[in-house]
Amino acid sequence: MEGDKESRYRMIEGAAEPAGCYSHVVLAHGFAFVSGQGPKNPETGVMSPVFAEQVRQTISNLRTILEGVGLGLEDVVKMNVYLTDPSRFKEYNAIYSEYFPTLPPARTTIGCWLPGILIEIDCIAARRLRRSQDSDAY
Numbered sequence: 001m002e003g004d005k006e007s008r009y010r011m012i013e014g015a016a017e018p019a020g021c022y023s024h025v026v027l028a029h030g031f032a033f034v035s036g037q038g039p040k041n042p043e044t045g046v047m048s049p050v051f052a053e054q055v056r057q058t059i060s061n062l063r064t065i066l067e068g069v070g071l072g073l074e075d076v077v078k079m080n081v082y083l084t085d086p087s088r089f090k091e092y093n094a095i096y097s098e099y100f101p102t103l104p105p106a107r108t109t110i111g112c113w114l115p116g117i118l119i120e121i122d123c124i125a126a127r128r129l130r131r132s133q134d135s136d137a138y
Helices: 051-068 086-099
Strands: 025-028 031-037 076-083 106-111 119-126
Touching (some): 025 051, 031 051, 031 076, 051 086, 076 086, 086 106
Parallel strands (some): 076 106
Antiparallel strands (some): 025 031, 076 119
């Protein structure tokens, strides 16, 4: 594996500030492990009280982190989704399907308690095989 351990633990400029002690993303063995993201807009610090807007902002926050390491939503292979109200699954799933209309990643969705937010999502993305001398290879 190229790069030292410290270079694999990344904080992404423009991403929402973490609510605790964790990296935005850790790169290891060809995968990007993205920490759970919530619905806070990183530019304004504001969080909408509207569920649908929280879902979209949360996915946007994941996208920002993935793009920060040269990946995108199309590279996601697994998502873990946490909803405070599992009865909103149908609404959530309809929005989620806008982002993954074909070949969606594997996914687990669970109901849980989240302090002050309605949704949190973490994901794992896989770096596609590329022929390059990318110094950020992992």
